[in-house]
């Protein structure tokens with residue numbers, strides 16, 4: 001796992017197939033994940049080079065099916081990248097000025113903040129870096145259509161009481177269509193009310209549950225009913241017509257898993273969407289237990305911190 005220089009990477013490791021960009025400050029979680037999965041890696045700044053086709057959970061973006069290209073000049077690099085694809089995002093690990101001059105010669109990326117529920121960009125977003133003066137490693141098969149996996153929103157800075165609403169905005173904009181207006185949804189761990197606000201604005205009938213109160217502006221919404229109690233005490237029988245269950249509760253992942261199992265068994269909800277929060281290090285055993293639930297998926301959202309988003313759709 002020793003860090004080598006970038007030139008050695010291309011000389012010794014022509015079989016790099018995947019590059020994962022670690023999440024800022026969560027590099028150690030990516031390393032723990034790769035060790036847990038038995039995948040060896042070489043680290044170059046925040047880029048982790050793997051010789052396996054694996055998209056890590058703790059990556060901001062993953063470049064799959066990477067290819068190396070020899071370049072003779074800046075112009076040659078621009079020509080070769082343009083011939084491969086339209087959109088390219090640079091993560092520079094060396095030869096920074098040369099890399100930036102190449103990037104400047106490529107089509108300009110749209111870096112504008114996006115509105116909630118905006119259509120996804122039509123074209124794939126490639127990723128590339130300079131390994132040395134004359135070598136590029138790049139991928140057109142990346143896990144995000146946004147540059148380096150970063151999605152910034154046109155934020156609402158006046159109403160939502162916390163920035164937690166951005167997680168749900170990202171989830172609905174990128175990963176899953178939102179509930180339709182009129183759907184009864186439950187929001188567990190709802191205070192101060194960012195998620196409840198998003199759901200109420202979508203026209204859902206929201207039952208919000210938290211031991212702490214909602215912010216006044218959110219609590220006033222005619223679409224929200226608030227129960228000030230523990231989320232773990234709420235019985236599915238109290239809300240028989242609820243179709244979506246959301247949870248942003250701060251609790252141990254094991255406790256959340258038993259809550260999920262209960263709602264999977266005893267309720268009529270079709271969708272469950274939860275943040276899984278880690279107090280210390282991420283627990284990959286619990287992560288795998290959650291992923292073993294059929295029709296479920298997990299991502300680390302750009303707006304997640306030391307937590308991941310898990311959801312299941314029951315058809």
Ligand SMILES: C[S@@+](CC[C@H](N)C(=O)[O-])C[C@H]1O[C@@H](n2cnc3c(N)ncnc32)[C@H](O)[C@@H]1O
Nearest residue numbers: 164189191192193194195210230231248249250
């Ligand atoms: C990250 S905050 C939720 C933020 C919220 N989703 C928003 O958008 O504003 C986590 C919440 O979990 C709540 N919580 C922790 N334990 C709980 C429990 N047993 N029952 C209900 N809520 C709980 C906390 O009171 C806290 O408000």
